Amino acid sequence: MNIEMIRAAAQRLEGQARRTPLLNSAFVDEIAGRRVWVKAEALQHTGSFKFRGGWSAVSALAAEVRSAGVIAYSSGNHAQGVALAARLHGVPAVIVMPKDAPRLKVENTRALGAEVILYDRDHEDREAIGAALAEARGLSLIKPYDAPEVIAGQGTCGLEIAAQAAEVGIAKADVLVCCGGGGLTSGVALALEQEAPDMRVRPVEPVDFDDVTRSLQSGRRESNTRSGGSICDAIVTRSPGEMTFPLMHELCGPGIVVPEEDCLRAISVAFSRFKLVLEPGGAIALAAALYHGEQLSGEHVICIASGGNIDAQMFTRALETYPSP
Amino acid sequence: MNIEMIRAAAQRLEGQARRTPLLNSAFVDEIAGRRVWVKAEALQHTGSFKFRGGWSAVSALAAEVRSAGVIAYSSGNHAQGVALAARLHGVPAVIVMPKDAPRLKVENTRALGAEVILYDRDHEDREAIGAALAEARGLSLIKPYDAPEVIAGQGTCGLEIAAQAAEVGIAKADVLVCCGGGGLTSGVALALEQEAPDMRVRPVEPVDFDDVTRSLQSGRRESNTRSGGSICDAIVTRSPGEMTFPLMHELCGPGIVVPEEDCLRAISVAFSRFKLVLEPGGAIALAAALYHGEQLSGEHVICIASGGNIDAQMFTRALETYPSP
Known part of the structure; x- marks a missing residue:
C-alpha cells in the first residue's frame, strides 16, 4: 500500500x-x-x-476477469457502492448482506441490479459465504476493507x-x-x-x-x-x-x-x-x-x-x- | 442588468x-x-x-456607505443571507421579518448578529417599514430581488x-x-x-x-x-x-x-x-x-x-x- x-x-x-x-x-x-x-x-x-472503494476495486480488475462478475459482503453501504460500480461497468454483482441490515440499504442494493443473498450475522460467517460463492461462480470478491x-x-x-x-x-x-x-x-x-x-x-x-x-x-x-x-x-x-x-x-x-x-x-x-x-x-x-x-x-x-x-x-x-x- | x-x-x-x-x-x-x-x-x-445576492449587494456598496449598516426585509432566507454577508463585512444589519416566519429562520437571523424587527404580514407593509428605518438610521436597503x-x-x-x-x-x-x-x-x-x-x-x-x-x-x-x-x-x-x-x-x-x-x-x-x-x-x-x-x-x-x-x-x-x- x-x-x-x-x-x-x-x-x-x-x-x-x-x-x-x-x-x-x-x-x-x-x-x-x-x-x-x-x-x-x-x-x-x-x-x-463506499462508492470510491467499490469503483476503485472493480475498475482495477482485468476486463476478462471483471466480466464474470463481482461479489461483496456488506451491511449495506459497501454493497451499494460495489453494486453501482458493477452496473456502471456492465458486469453482474452478488451481494451478501446481514438479515438485520436496514431495509432501505437492502432495497437499494437490489434496485442497483445486484443479486442480494441474506445471512444471519450471529450464526453464519459472511466471509465463508462470500468465498464459497466466489469460487462456485467465478466471481471476483471485493472485500469491504482488507484489499x-x-x-x-x-x-x-x-x-x-x-x-x-x-x-x-x-x-x-x-x-x-x-x-x-x-x-x-x-x-x-x-x-x-x-x-x-x-x-x-x-x-x-x-x-x-x-x-x-x-x-x-x-x-x-x-x-x-x-x-x-x-x-x-x-x-x-x-x-x-x-x-x-x-x-x-x-x-x-x-x-x-x-x-x-x-x-x-x-x-x-x-x-x-x-x-x-x-x-x-x-x-x-x-x-x-x-x-x-x-x-x-x-x-x-x-x-x-x-x-x-x-x-x-x-x-x-x-x-x-x-x-x- | x-x-x-x-x-x-x-x-x-x-x-x-x-x-x-x-x-x-x-x-x-x-x-x-x-x-x-x-x-x-x-x-x-x-x-x-440568498447568500449569493446578499454578499453581492453588500460587497458592492462603497465602504463608507456600507459601514453605516444595511437593512433587509425577508421571510427568512434573504434575511440570513444579508445578515451573514453584513457580519462577514463587519457592519450592522437590521432585518424586518414577518411574525409568522419559521421560528428557525428568525432565530438564525438573530444568531447571525442581526437586529430583527417583526411585522404583521396582513396589516403592515414591509417595504414601507424598511424604507423608513433605512432613512432614520442611514442604512442601505438590500432589497430581496428588485435590485x-x-x-x-x-x-x-x-x-x-x-x-x-x-x-x-x-x-x-x-x-x-x-x-x-x-x-x-x-x-x-x-x-x-x-x-x-x-x-x-x-x-x-x-x-x-x-x-x-x-x-x-x-x-x-x-x-x-x-x-x-x-x-x-x-x-x-x-x-x-x-x-x-x-x-x-x-x-x-x-x-x-x-x-x-x-x-x-x-x-x-x-x-x-x-x-x-x-x-x-x-x-x-x-x-x-x-x-x-x-x-x-x-x-x-x-x-x-x-x-x-x-x-x-x-x-x-x-x-x-x-x-x-
Whole structure:
C-alpha cells in the first residue's frame, strides 16, 4: 500500500466519484468550541464514501476477469457502492448482506441490479459465504476493507480533504474518521501522511464497538464481543483488518469512543446546520467533534460525514429526541 | 442588468460563496422519466442561494456607505443571507421579518448578529417599514430581488449551472427555478442566455401563488390575492418584481404551478436519494420535475434546490406522509 496506488485510484475515479464539498457553519463552530469542517461524503453516489472503494476495486480488475462478475459482503453501504460500480461497468454483482441490515440499504442494493443473498450475522460467517460463492461462480470478491484497491479508493477522500483544506488555508488539524474495518481510516491516513503531514487521523467508534481504539492501545488486533445491534450498523466490525491495522497503528492518533446517542444528536445538528442527511455511523465523527472536543487539540477539526443511508423512522427519532439548538 | 454584472458578482463571491454540487440519482431519473440534475443550493452558506445576492449587494456598496449598516426585509432566507454577508463585512444589519416566519429562520437571523424587527404580514407593509428605518438610521436597503446587484449575485448560480452541465456533457435542458419575486429566476436566465443558450428557464410556483406564471401569460405583472399561509413561505410574494419581470418575460419559458403537497413528496425523495434537506419552497422545482414532467421536454432537466431552512416538525411530516419509494 502506498500513495501512488491512491493517486492511481483517483485517476480512475475522475468523472465517476463526486468531489464532495467541505462544509462549515458558525453555529457548529460555537457548539464545538473550534472550527469544524465536514467532508460531506453522504453526498457521494449511493449515499456513502463506499462508492470510491467499490469503483476503485472493480475498475482495477482485468476486463476478462471483471466480466464474470463481482461479489461483496456488506451491511449495506459497501454493497451499494460495489453494486453501482458493477452496473456502471456492465458486469453482474452478488451481494451478501446481514438479515438485520436496514431495509432501505437492502432495497437499494437490489434496485442497483445486484443479486442480494441474506445471512444471519450471529450464526453464519459472511466471509465463508462470500468465498464459497466466489469460487462456485467465478466471481471476483471485493472485500469491504482488507484489499489494497479498496483502501486506495477510500484514500481518494483523503486527497480531496488535503486539497480542500489547503484552499481554505488549513494545514494542521485532527481528522476524525468513522471506523469499522479501517479501510477509510487507513486510506485517508496514507493520503494525508503525504499531502498534509501536519494532519492527524483519529478513528472514531461507538461505545461497545471500540475494537480499533483498544487495538491501537494494545498494539495488536483486539475484537469486539458484540457483533451487531448498534444503530451505527455501517461501522460495526469484529476487529480491525489485517491489512488496515498496521497502517492505522503506524499513522493514526488515539481512537475516540462515542456513545450512540451522541450520533443522534449530531444527526440533528447536521440536519439544521448543514442541510445534510446523515446515518448514525456517518455522524459519529461529527459527534466526536461536537461533544468530545476535550480529546482533540488545535483550532481546526475535520470530520468525515461518511454516509447518509438512514431510514426515515430513525432520522425522525433523532430530530424529535434532540431538537437542534 | 447584463451578464458582465453577473460575472463581476462571481468575482466578488469567489472564496465566499460555495460552488454547490450538481447531484443526480438513477432512482430519481426513474421517477421522473428523464435525467434529473439537482443544483444543491441548500448547501450554500445560511442554507439557501440568498447568500449569493446578499454578499453581492453588500460587497458592492462603497465602504463608507456600507459601514453605516444595511437593512433587509425577508421571510427568512434573504434575511440570513444579508445578515451573514453584513457580519462577514463587519457592519450592522437590521432585518424586518414577518411574525409568522419559521421560528428557525428568525432565530438564525438573530444568531447571525442581526437586529430583527417583526411585522404583521396582513396589516403592515414591509417595504414601507424598511424604507423608513433605512432613512432614520442611514442604512442601505438590500432589497430581496428588485435590485441589480442582488439579481447579479443570484445569477452566479446560473454561471455555475452552465459550467457544471457542460462538465457532464449537457447543453440543452429545461432549468426549473423556484420563483417568488424573481431574483434567482431572472439572474439565472440572464446567465444561461449567455453561457448555455440552449437551456430554457422555467419558473416554478405553488398553487394559489402563481403570479409569475399568470404574468408571463398575460404579459403584465399580475398579483396574488393571498399574501401568506403557504408552506412554501420562502417563495411567496404578491407579484413579480418591476425589474425582474421584464427579464423573465424576455428570457423564460412558461411557468409551472405545483400543489404544495408535491413539495412534501419531493422533500422525502431528496432525503432518501440525495441526502439533502430541503424546505418546501426549495423542493418545488424538483417536485415539478418529478410529478409534472408532462410540461417539460427533452432528456435532461436541471432543478435548483434553492434552500433547506425547514423546521424539524415540517420535515418529519413530509417523511411520514410520503415515505420515499
